[in-house]
Amino acid sequence: MERTIGIGLLGAGTVGGTLVRRLVGESEAIASKTGLTFDVRKVGVRDLSRPREFDVTEGMLTTEPTEVVDDPSVDIVVEVMGGLEPAGDLILAALEAGKPVITANKELIAARGPELIAAAERKGVPLLFEAAVGGGIPIIRPLSETLAGEHLERILGIVNGTTNYILSQMTEAGVTYEEALAEAKALGYAEPDPTADVSGADAASKAAILASLAFGTWVGPSDVYTEGIEAVDAMDIAFGADFGYVVKLIGTAERIGSGVNVRVHPAMVPVEHPLAGIRGATNAVFIEGPSIDSLLFSGPGAGGEPTATAVLGDVIDAARETLAGAQVAPRIRFSAADVVPFEQVPTRWYVRLLVDDKPGVLAKIAGAFGEAGVSIRSVWQEGVDSEAALIIVTHHAAEASQRRAVEAFESIPDVIEVASVIRVLGDRV
Numbered sequence: 001m002e003r004t005i006g007i008g009l010l011g012a013g014t015v016g017g018t019l020v021r022r023l024v025g026e027s028e029a030i031a032s033k034t035g036l037t038f039d040v041r042k043v044g045v046r047d048l049s050r051p052r053e054f055d056v057t058e059g060m061l062t063t064e065p066t067e068v069v070d071d072p073s074v075d076i077v078v079e080v081m082g083g084l085e086p087a088g089d090l091i092l093a094a095l096e097a098g099k100p101v102i103t104a105n106k107e108l109i110a111a112r113g114p115e116l117i118a119a120a121e122r123k124g125v126p127l128l129f130e131a132a133v134g135g136g137i138p139i140i141r142p143l144s145e146t147l148a149g150e151h152l153e154r155i156l157g158i159v160n161g162t163t164n165y166i167l168s169q170m171t172e173a174g175v176t177y178e179e180a181l182a183e184a185k186a187l188g189y190a191e192p193d194p195t196a197d198v199s200g201a202d203a204a205s206k207a208a209i210l211a212s213l214a215f216g217t218w219v220g221p222s223d224v225y226t227e228g229i230e231a232v233d234a235m236d237i238a239f240g241a242d243f244g245y246v247v248k249l250i251g252t253a254e255r256i257g258s259g260v261n262v263r264v265h266p267a268m269v270p271v272e273h274p275l276a277g278i279r280g281a282t283n284a285v286f287i288e289g290p291s292i293d294s295l296l297f298s299g300p301g302a303g304g305e306p307t308a309t310a311v312l313g314d315v316i317d318a319a320r321e322t323l324a325g326a327q328v329a330p331r332i333r334f335s336a337a338d339v340v341p342f343e344q345v346p347t348r349w350y351v352r353l354l355v356d357d358k359p360g361v362l363a364k365i366a367g368a369f370g371e372a373g374v375s376i377r378s379v380w381q382e383g384v385d386s387e388a389a390l391i392i393v394t395h396h397a398a399e400a401s402q403r404r405a406v407e408a409f410e411s412i413p414d415v416i417e418v419a420s421v422i423r424v425l426g427d428r429v
């Protein structure tokens with residue numbers, strides 16, 4: 001039986017505005033492809049006078065978001081307002097009222113996922129969040145459905161377009177971090193306050209969600225070791241290129257023994273790795289498992305149109321469930337995560353030191369690595385007057401051992417400065 005599905009939106013900005021325009025403007029195409037008809041009935045915003053990219057009908061907009069959730073003609077609630085509150089409690093209220101919820105809010109899912117998913121399960125309604133990671137890239141559904149039977153081992157993601165744009169510009173145009181950030185702001189790739197992006201916090205929320213879905217163990221954002229890109233120096237990008245590496249901000253979710261480790265930090269990615277070629281604001285997720293070997297998903301990680309496509313897919317999915325009238329069970333069941341501290345994880349390091357150019361310095365540095373149980377893979381030295389830049393790339397050793405070696409440099413008088421440390425992406429060990 002055909003029935004029009006009532007849609008309520010919490011937010012009508014970049015993503016929500018595009019979604020409403022497409023639900024209205026492409027309604028015939030959507031109906032002919034899916035057999036579903038939608039009607040946007042209520043839209044919650046902050047400012048009624050702000051211009052919208054869709055035709056606003058009488059009574060459609062409200063500054064009272066609870067009116068969207070409570071409206072009896074709204075069958076499905078779409079949360080695209082962002083932030084933790086009031087979005088979180090509005091979603092909870094919608095689920096408690098038995099309404100399916102679609103959200104693009106990674107910050108909220110990462111922070112309150114288990115509670116919201118439990119509410120959805122109690123009520124037997126879907127809570128879908130395909131747009132929360134990777135914008136227009138389908139990644140949540142492949143992880144929670146298609147790959148549910150695979151014992152996934154590691155996920156590597158470039159999941160923040162702003163930082164990938166900045167690092168790409170530093171690599172390709174040879175500009176400094178500050179210059180690349182200013183350009184990203186001018187082009188709208190970076191927010192006026194870019195802290196959440198450049199600090200790695202946004203990528204950490206997304207890495208936590210990917211890890212939770214991949215391993216079926218819930219990982220919260222506070223479980224994610226996080227380093228941003230603020231300290232990445234153009235000199236290291238240039239040295240990296242000489243050694244065959246491209247610097248990227250990588251979110252890693254990895255099985256370590258019976259536990260998991262999730263982290264976000266800049267990494268030297270070998271040029272031959274598929275993630276090395278992901279340029280500009282593009283996002284990518286590289287998945288490794290014993291049966292699938294590796295899979296690469298890449299595409300636009302943000303922007304109104306791609307993100308609205310992901311939200312629209314979820315709306316269509318939820319509408320099918322609503323019409324079927326079935327009790328919906330969550331796709332993935334989560335157990336508590338055994339989070340392995342980063343210090344125990346095997347890593348490889350690129351270290352750039354400024355040293356006095358004297359005989360015997362290298363032997364002392366090699367000795368400090370040796371004492372910490374870290375073996376050196378390659379060394380490169382360039383003299384500048386009485387000083388020298390020394391670049392060392394190590395083999396895999398526990399993160400704690402790498403740190404111990406570098407800490408020991410402080411007691412070597414010939415070491416002027418540990419200028420930078422960047423981890424090197426390697427194969428799983």
Ligand SMILES: NC(=O)c1ccc[n+]([C@@H]2O[C@H](COP(=O)([O-])OP(=O)(O)OC[C@H]3O[C@@H](n4cnc5c(N)ncnc54)[C@H](OP(=O)(O)O)[C@@H]3O)[C@@H](O)[C@H]2O)c1
Nearest residue numbers: 011012013014015045046047080081082104105302303307
């Ligand atoms: N933009 C992207 O490319 C992208 C990609 C993936 C995921 N996301 C996620 O999608 C969500 C929305 O992002 P966006 O870029 O579309 O944000 P946005 O452009 O800032 O839009 C936010 C919307 O929510 C409304 N709003 C905010 N707080 C409100 C409140 N307290 N009460 C009522 N309305 C409120 C705003 O109203 P006014 O219009 O009146 O100001 C605006 O319409 C976020 O969770 C974001 O992380 C965005």
